[in-house]
């Protein structure tokens with residue numbers, strides 16, 4: 001476990017799909033929220049950001065997706081410097097952001113919701129291949145394809161959001177609190193789906209309040225505090241650390 005360093009800091013630069021290097025960022029004239037934050041996301045890996053309320057976890061995702069321009073530092077996607085790129089172009093570079101809360105359009109069908117994610121894709125054959133891919137990954141999406149999304153449960157709607165994000169064939173999916181508002185059983189299923197995305201080859205940068213549960217799915221954990229990565233390392237090591245458990249994960253690990 002590394003103190004005050006980025007995730008997977010031993011990985012060579014070229015092996016990371018996303019790198020946020022020494023990022024400083026904040027809102028308007030208010031004080032900085034991120035103060036020299038470094039996070040690295042290798043391929044087919046779930047990296048999870050945990051930390052206290054207000055630590056800046058969602059802000060990291062906003063910077064990564066181009067919603068919020070950093071004041072300093074650099075953002076690399078698959079080795080290409082994309083610092084200062086807006087959110088629409090970030091999508092083209094391969095970063096898909098699944099926002100906090102529910103973002104399905106309830107009055108539209110599951111199909112319409114998912115296909116919205118492919119609005120930049122012109123080739124129908126590619127769209128068809130991706131639809132088959134997401135329907136295979138999230139069977140409920142295929143089963144309820146023609147139904148109104150508003151008729152699905154919260155956990156099923158989350159799968160529609162995941163499917164929509166995968167329609168651009170992203171290099172990295174940014175997931176902001178995917179378990180928000182879901183009961184424990186549904187939360188467990190949502191994390192299973194996150195693992196399935198990773199196993200299908202997509203890298204994930206995940207922000208979660210439900211830190212212990214998220215770290216059980218993640219490969220790498222980063223503890224944020226005071227706007228930078230305080231500690232990072234393999235998620236099982238973070239989970240097993242009694243001090244971290246007390247400070248950041250809501251208690252000691254179960255013995």
Ligand SMILES: Nc1ncnc2c1ncn2[C@@H]1O[C@H](COP(=O)(O)OP(=O)(O)OP(=O)(O)O)[C@@H](O)[C@H]1O
Pocket residue numbers: 027030033051052053054055056057058059060209
């Ligand atoms: N749109 C905004 N405008 C101004 N300040 C903001 C905005 N969004 C967040 N902040 C501030 O930035 C800081 C970090 O917020 P952020 O949402 O990134 O934290 P977080 O770690 O995700 O918190 P939580 O776990 O409570 O969701 C907080 O002090 C918050 O008030």
